[in-house]
Amino acid sequence: MSGSGLRGEPLNYDAVIVGGGISGATCALVLSHFGWRVAVVEREAHITPLLRGFSRHGVHHDTGFHYAGGLGKGEVLDRFLGFLGLSRKIELYPFKRQGFDRIIDRSTSDVIDFSYAEQDWRDSLLAAFPHEATAIDRFQQTVLSICDSMPYLNTKKTFGEEGLFAHSQDVSLQSFVAELTQDHRLRAALCLHCLLHGTPPDQIPLRLHAAVVGPYCRSVHGVRGGGSQLSQAFDDCLQQAGVDSFCSSTVTAMSVGREGEIAGVLLASGQKLVAKQVIHAADPRLLLDWLDERCFRPVYRRRLAALQETQSALVLFGRSAQPVDALAGRNLYLADLQQGTQLFSGTIAQRPLYLSSAGQGCGIIGIMPEDYSRFEPWQNTRRGQRPDDYRHVKQQYCEQIMERIDQTVPEISQALQSPFLATPLTLRDYLHYPQGAVYGVSHQLAHYPLQVATRVRGLYLSGQALAAPGLMGAMVGAFYTCGTLLGHQRVAEELNQCH
Numbered sequence: 001m002s003g004s005g006l007r008g009e010p011l012n013y014d015a016v017i018v019g020g021g022i023s024g025a026t027c028a029l030v031l032s033h034f035g036w037r038v039a040v041v042e043r044e045a046h047i048t049p050l051l052r053g054f055s056r057h058g059v060h061h062d063t064g065f066h067y068a069g070g071l072g073k074g075e076v077l078d079r080f081l082g083f084l085g086l087s088r089k090i091e092l093y094p095f096k097r098q099g100f101d102r103i104i105d106r107s108t109s110d111v112i113d114f115s116y117a118e119q120d121w122r123d124s125l126l127a128a129f130p131h132e133a134t135a136i137d138r139f140q141q142t143v144l145s146i147c148d149s150m151p152y153l154n155t156k157k158t159f160g161e162e163g164l165f166a167h168s169q170d171v172s173l174q175s176f177v178a179e180l181t182q183d184h185r186l187r188a189a190l191c192l193h194c195l196l197h198g199t200p201p202d203q204i205p206l207r208l209h210a211a212v213v214g215p216y217c218r219s220v221h222g223v224r225g226g227g228s229q230l231s232q233a234f235d236d237c238l239q240q241a242g243v244d245s246f247c248s249s250t251v252t253a254m255s256v257g258r259e260g261e262i263a264g265v266l267l268a269s270g271q272k273l274v275a276k277q278v279i280h281a282a283d284p285r286l287l288l289d290w291l292d293e294r295c296f297r298p299v300y301r302r303r304l305a306a307l308q309e310t311q312s313a314l315v316l317f318g319r320s321a322q323p324v325d326a327l328a329g330r331n332l333y334l335a336d337l338q339q340g341t342q343l344f345s346g347t348i349a350q351r352p353l354y355l356s357s358a359g360q361g362c363g364i365i366g367i368m369p370e371d372y373s374r375f376e377p378w379q380n381t382r383r384g385q386r387p388d389d390y391r392h393v394k395q396q397y398c399e400q401i402m403e404r405i406d407q408t409v410p411e412i413s414q415a416l417q418s419p420f421l422a423t424p425l426t427l428r429d430y431l432h433y434p435q436g437a438v439y440g441v442s443h444q445l446a447h448y449p450l451q452v453a454t455r456v457r458g459l460y461l462s463g464q465a466l467a468a469p470g471l472m473g474a475m476v477g478a479f480y481t482c483g484t485l486l487g488h489q490r491v492a493e494e495l496n497q498c499h
């Protein structure tokens, strides 16, 4: 903890930020840039725990960051990282332009490449679906025009007051691709990147999907050293900015003044942090427990309570002695495109498996959608103390995933040393979303998008629940929240001065 203060003696800040993920840490850096005295509260032992990864048997494994769009020179994330001071502390590297993401289709053994730079994106998909030029062009044009219409994704637009990515009058990705083509395999390929936000194609608003995947049409980068390097850069910048980080500290309540204005937060230790502005950058549903029910209108409470989580996952971790060629500068998606757009259901042999060794070279991660409900029988067990039948199921799943890799890319299965699996229960305990969500709460067509300001004066929302998941979504959300507090124009002018 870098913040201090005697237990029970309130500490005063201009703003307290709840949750020290990418969103919370970004909010803290932006506000401190404008001279605010800021504290961040994070329940884990370090800031940005999801980026930091973990060590097992002395070996480090990366978790929450492998690649991103929008990091090319002058693109939106590049500008954000420059402004925050993170660019100076990390080294970016480009993914392979041709086939940064490569699908290997189990049903046909075809290889389908997603490439970046607009023409290459189109041409590589067209090589796999030569009769589908119209559908491919329409998909790309629609996705890019949606991105370009959003002030936060288009650096030439005014960083303004318009809404964020989600839109109440939208269509689902699934109905959009169903209109484009009759080819089930192409439909599946165009929906596969739902793995990057964890909401199925029939529920994700097209605009949200476009905002997440569109930037990958233009450039794709990783960070040398992976998420842990980015995490270290956040630590350094927060320290230099004089932000007080309360780590291993859990917020348990918020206090509200007589006029209904926010007054601060209470930590599990009993410590009070006083502030006229509080930014909530963790699961928005937590507010239901932390505030008196009169603080929000019943309809808003119902809306928060109805938020559903994104898909959970099985996550395979392992290391290779040498970097594996098949994963050099690209990720693989082992998929069964005959399954169509039912990406999150089916057997282990049918569900898509994302494989990456981005960032660290020898660390390999595999992510496959998985329902939390399959692990409900063990939901009351604790990490490190789970029973034999759970461990048996986990081992079986690990072997089945390894077999799947072995059938398609034996180079990877042979190189993988001591692979092990994280289940939805592991994710639940690690990420603090009750159903083990990979990307927090889901942005669904059926839900009205969350807004930054709440009815409690001085209490604002940020986080992946506000804009979108991913480094991009988390940072856009953070800048948007800070723009609401500071004035969007003021933030935009400072951002522009960095370039």
Ligand SMILES: Cc1cc2nc3c(=O)[nH]c(=O)nc-3n(C[C@H](O)[C@H](O)[C@H](O)COP(=O)(O)OP(=O)(O)OC[C@H]3O[C@@H](n4cnc5c(N)ncnc54)[C@H](O)[C@@H]3O)c2cc1C
Residues within 6 Å of the ligand: 018, 019, 020, 021, 022, 023, 024, 041, 042, 043, 044, 048, 049, 050, 051, 063, 064, 065, 066, 067, 068, 249, 250, 251, 252, 281, 282, 283, 286, 315, 367, 431, 432, 438, 439, 440, 462, 463, 464, 465, 468, 469, 470, 471, 472, 474
């Ligand atoms: C396996 C995996 C791989 C991923 N790969 C990529 C990738 O390649 N590229 C990409 O762009 N994105 C990727 N992501 C997504 C990206 O990491 C997330 O979208 C992003 O980190 C979310 O940041 P956030 O700050 O909004 O949310 P979170 O990281 O969830 O931050 C919320 C924070 O609040 C803390 N918290 C919760 N409750 C409390 C409380 N009561 N008191 C105090 N603190 C609390 C939590 O510990 C957490 O640190 C990946 C995610 C996962 C899980």
